[in-house]
Amino acid sequence: xxxxxxxxxxxxxxxxxxxxTVLAIEGDRVKLGIEAPRTVSVLRQELFVQIQAANAAAAAxxxxxxxxxxxxxxxxxxTIAGAPTP
Amino acid sequence: xxxTLASTTVExxxxxxxxxxxxxxLVGQPDWKRFVLMTPEEDGTIQVLQSxxxxxxxxxxxxxxxxxxxxxVPLSREERAVLQLEADEQPTVLCTISIHSNLITTNxxxxxxxxxxxxxxxxxxxxxxxxxxxxxxxxxxxxx
Numbered sequence: 515x516x517x518x519x520x521x522x523x524x525x526x527x528x529x530x531x532x533x534x535t536v537l538a539i540e541g542d543r544v545k546l547g548i549e550a551p552r553t554v555s556v557l558r559q560e561l562f563v564q565i566q567a568a569n570a571a572a573a574a575x576x577x578x579x580x581x582x583x584x585x586x587x588x589x590x591x592x593t594i595a596g597a598p599t600p
Numbered sequence: 601x602x603x604t605l606a607s608t609t610v611e612x613x614x615x616x617x618x619x620x621x622x623x624x625x626l627v628g629q630p631d632w633k634r635f636v637l638m639t640p641e642e643d644g645t646i647q648v649l650q651s652x653x654x655x656x657x658x659x660x661x662x663x664x665x666x667x668x669x670x671x672x673v674p675l676s677r678e679e680r681a682v683l684q685l686e687a688d689e690q691p692t693v694l695c696t697i698s699i700h701s702n703l704i705t706t707n708x709x710x711x712x713x714x715x716x717x718x719x720x721x722x723x724x725x726x727x728x729x730x731x732x733x734x735x736x737x738x739x740x741x742x743x744x
Contacts, residue, residue, distance in 0.1 A: 566628025579740065
């Protein structure tokens with residue numbers, strides 16, 4: 515991991531097109547501004563890891579479970595209002 | 601037609617299998633790009649994205665509106681451009697399925713969005729989703 519220290523208002527340049535700026539430091543939080551092409555996704559690391567793990571889990575699940583999952587889904591009716599996940 | 605699916609032979613009920621290409625791969629899986637969408641069950645309740653590059657890679661996917669009737673994915677202009685969607689074209693949305701502790705779950709935060717006309721796809725991350733990457737669907741082996 516490359517380690518650099520920046521003060522507020524200072525920036526880092528990643529490649530030719532990505533700039534990360536320290537906008538402010540507030541207590542234990544650092545506010546960062548990211549300028550990047552819209553083709554580059556910027557995600558909180560935790561969310562990236564969650565999606566990556568969900569993709570890997572989907573790949574692991576297919577072999578043993580396919581017909582059982584199909585049978586269960588066939589009996590499932592969609593929820594009316596789409597209750598958010600508890 | 602049949603094809604080898606992750607070392608199991610599966611009959612596909614589609615007349616032809618749709619080639620789906622994710623130019624940027626999936627989130628955290630940049631090499632997962634070229635798939636065939638297979639329909640192993642007659643009613644299409646569940647489909648399988650079978651990699652055409654890695655024989656052992658396949659993903660169970662389902663139409664999220666079978667689970668959440670009003671599920672929708674807002675797309676940015678850039679996302680629509682990646683998929684080459686025309687102004688009035690609506691994409692196909694598929695969510696991956698995985699199993700955790702005998703519970704069938706689906707990833708409603710990272711749907712796969714596909715232009716069914718040209719087969720281009722992208723995985724969208726819904727940043728303010730009220731749902732989870734493991735939205736519970738049903739217990740595996742649940743009885744009526």
